[in-house]
Structures are given as C-alpha cells and as structure tokens.
Amino acid sequence: MDSVEQDKASEQSAPSATVPVALDTFRKSMLDCDIYIRQGDEDGLTLYRKKSQTLDCSDLDRLEKRGIREIFVSLADQEAHRRKMAPEVCRDTTLSPTERYNLLRELSRASFDAAYHSGDVDQVVELVEELGPQMTDVLSDSDLVLSDLFALMDHDDCTYSHSVNVSTYTMLLAKYAGIDDREHLCSIAVGGLLHDLGKRHIDLEVLNKPGKLDKADRRYIEQHPTLGFQDLLPRGDLSWEQLMIVYQHHERYDGQGYPVGVPSSEIHHLAKVATVADVFHAITSERPYRKPMNTDEACSFLADQSGKMFDPGMAKCWISKMKTGVCV
Ligand SMILES: [Fe+2]
Numbered sequence: 188m189d190s191v192e193q194d195k196a197s198e199q200s201a202p203s204a205t206v207p208v209a210l211d212t213f214r215k216s217m218l219d220c221d222i223y224i225r226q227g228d229e230d231g232l233t234l235y236r237k238k239s240q241t242l243d244c245s246d247l248d249r250l251e252k253r254g255i256r257e258i259f260v261s262l263a264d265q266e267a268h269r270r271k272m273a274p275e276v277c278r279d280t281t282l283s284p285t286e287r288y289n290l291l292r293e294l295s296r297a298s299f300d301a302a303y304h305s306g307d308v309d310q311v312v313e314l315v316e317e318l319g320p321q322m323t324d325v326l327s328d329s330d331l332v333l334s335d336l337f338a339l340m341d342h343d344d345c346t347y348s349h350s351v352n353v354s355t356y357t358m359l360l361a362k363y364a365g366i367d368d369r370e371h372l373c374s375i376a377v378g379g380l381l382h383d384l385g386k387r388h389i390d391l392e393v394l395n396k397p398g399k400l401d402k403a404d405r406r407y408i409e410q411h412p413t414l415g416f417q418d419l420l421p422r423g424d425l426s427w428e429q430l431m432i433v434y435q436h437h438e439r440y441d442g443q444g445y446p447v448g449v450p451s452s453e454i455h456h457l458a459k460v461a462t463v464a465d466v467f468h469a470i471t472s473e474r475p476y477r478k479p480m481n482t483d484e485a486c487s488f489l490a491d492q493s494g495k496m497f498d499p500g501m502a503k504c505w506i507s508k509m510k511t512g513v514c515v
C-alpha cells in the first residue's frame with residue numbers, strides 16, 4: 188500500500204509515551220515496531236506502519252521527500268533502536284568521526300531525557316556507562332577535527348546537549364592534558380555526562396529563569412553539585428574522580444566557588460578540567476537573554492578568567508587547542 192494511502196487509512200492513535208527518532212539514525216538495520224508520523228503542522232500523530240510491515244529504505248526516501256525528518260515510536264522501541272544502532276554507528280568507518288558522533292548523540296537523546304526525568308538514578312548511570320565509552324571511541328578517531336566538531340555541536344542549553352557537550356569537552360581536554368588510557372578517558376566521559384545530575388532536584392522554573400537570579404534562587408541552584416554527589420555516592424560503583432567531577436565542577440581556582448569554596452589545592456584536577464568544559468559550553472550556548480559567544484570570544488573569556496575561575500594550565504591548554512582547531 189502506498190504510504191500516503193496508508194497514513195490516511197490509519198486511525199489508530201499513538202501511545203502516550205512516543206519519542207522522536209531521526210531518520211538519519213537509520214543505517215542497515217530497520218525498526219520492527221509500530222511507527223507514527225506527524226503530518227504537516229498537525230498536533231497529533233498518525234500510524235504509518237504496523238509492527239508487521241517492515242520499514243525499508245524506500246520508505247525512508249519517501250518520507251524525506253515529504254519533508255518528514257523524524258518518525259515516532261514508543262520509548263521501549265526507541266531504546267531497542269539505540270541499543271542496536273549505536274554500536275553499528277560507532278563502527279561505521281564510511282562516516283567521518285563528526286558524523287558518527289552526531290548520530291550517536293541523536294540515538295541517545297530520548298533515552299537520556301527519559302532516564303533523567305524518571306528519577307531513577309540507576310537508569311541514568313546504566314545509560315551513560317554505555318554512552319561514555321561510545322563517545323570516547325568516536326572522539327579518539329585520529330581523523331577528528333576539533334573545529335568541525337565544534338561547528339556541529341548543539342549550542343542549545345537543554346540538559347541533554349549540556350551534559351553531552353560538557354562530557355565531550357571534559358574528555359577531550361583531559362586527553363590534551365596528557366591522559367591517554369582508554370579506560371580512564373571513558374570513565375572521565377561518564378563523569379562528565381553525570382556532572383549536573385543534581386539539577387534534577389531543582390525546580391525547572393528557577394533553573395530556566397531568565398536574567399539575573401536573586402540570592403535565594405542562587406543559593407538553591409548552588410545545591411546541585413551536592414545533590415548529585417549524594418545521589419551517586421551510595422551506589423559505590425563510581426570512582427572518586429567521577430564523584431569529584433560532579434561535586435567540585437563549580438569550585439573555582441581562586442577559592443570563590445561553590446558548594447564549599449575550597450582552595451585550588453583541594454580541587455580534584457579532573458574537576459578543574461570539567462570547570463573549563465562546563466563554562467565553555469555555557470558561554471557558547473544560546474540563552475533567551477543573550478547571544479552565544481563565538482570561539483574567539485569564549486577563548487578571550489577563558490584567558491581573562493585564568494587563575495580566577497580556571498586553573499591556568501587547563502585554560503591555556505583548551506584555548507590553544509580551540510585556536511588551532513587541531514586534529515585529535
Ligand atoms: Fe553544574
């Protein structure tokens with residue numbers, strides 16, 4: 188049956204928890220599940236394919252011709268798609284490292300959001316322990332060009348983009364600073380993915396307030412490193428350095444940071460790496476009340492804050508790599 192006719196014939200409504208799947212994330216394997224699409228600017232979803240009718244490449248072409256860039260499936264089906272596709276994408280050397288990285292991000296977005304908002308820390312940790320090593324392997328490809336990677340990063344400020352970007356920058360900066368052991372880099376990437384876990388306890392209304400925050404709101408938000416640390420410490424399966432990335436990423440080199448305001452000598456060196464990564468992503472991302480800084484402006488900010496907010500060695504290392512857009 189032609190897909191348009193089939194769309195019209197379908198009256199079955201989508202399950203309440205559907206998530207989008209970008210058509211770009213399909214490679215050789217196809218989804219074998221109920222698939223929904225959004226037609227035009229309609230609010231609702233329409234059944235496109237039943238589980239028994241496999242989606243093939245010609246369906247994807249037809250959908251793209253109709254301007255449809257994503258399909259919708261249940262969260263469980265999307266999770267099955269991610270588990271199947273992520274390893275395939277990581278191995279696909281016909282794609283550039285930045286293309287593989289981009290697909291990997293897309294594949295993991297809905298699973299991360301669902302896990303993060305479920306309140307189930309086990310689910311989040313389980314996912315990031317898969318995603319961290321996958322990202323590390325793709326980003327360790329000798330053909331990766333930092334300027335290309337930066338150009339394709341999402342520069343929005345949603346939790347997922349922020350977590351993945353900070354993890355990416357933290358892992359890369361740790362590598363540039365001399366860490367070359369794969370297992371160690373994977374563990375740093377996982378720490379980066381978890382660094383703002385404590386924000387799940389903070390009211391979205393306060394978190395997304397535009398403009399300057401008052402003292403009470405600031406104090407409230409400043410609890411997030413401690414809350415994330417408290418979420419993760421009892422598990423016993425995370426390393427001390429991963430916990431320190433979570434707990435100390437807002438401490439400052441000059442001792443004026445939070446949650447404690449410890450001096451530089453008491454800040455874990457990987458937390459110092461994460462601080463550079465975290466601020467770099469924050470200032471280069473879109474906010475409702477200000478434009479994102481470009482790379483040059485962000486590097487000037489880092490240089491200005493060297494020895495104040497940032498460890499001078501870490502700031503210098505990141506600036507030099509960003510300026511040259513060097514291959515990894
Ligand atoms: Fe944070």
Ligand SMILES: [Fe+2]
Nearest residue numbers: 353382383465
């Ligand atoms: Fe952050």
